[in-house]
Amino acid sequence: MNMKLWMAVFSTFLLAACATKQYPQAPLVSAEESAVFDCQAINVEIAKTRSIQAEIERTGEFDGKTVLGALGDFGIGNGIAKTEARQKASDRLTQLRALEAAKCSG
Known part of the structure; x- marks a missing residue:
């Protein structure tokens, strides 16, 4: 009976992809932001x-939470969270660059 309990607990940890690290999130540029941003605000x-991108990379460095994530779900949760955070920041930067090209060229 004790072995079945341990197997159930172990299986639960394997199937749960939980991130132990908290990565900063960059929201997409809203319609309101794109309407009111001037060149200086876009550059800021x-x-x-x-x-935010640099902070994502710093957060992703090896530390104790990396070990906990690897023990909990082989690091899958942290990997997913980092990938999503990188993608959101990249998407926002792409939007800002397009806005910069539209409003600040000339």
Whole structure:
């Protein structure tokens, strides 16, 4: 009976992809933001998004939470969270660059 309990607990940990790290999130540029941003605000937002990207990479460095994530679900949850955070930041930066090209060229 004790072995079945341990197997159930172990299986639960294997199937649960939980991130132990909290990655910063960059929201997409809203319609309101794109309407009111001027060139200076766009440049500030680009700098903030680059800062978020750097923070994502710092958060992804090996530490104790990496070990816990590997023990819990082989690091799958942390990997998924990092990939999603990177994609969101990249998408926001792409939007800001397009907005910059539209409003600040000339």
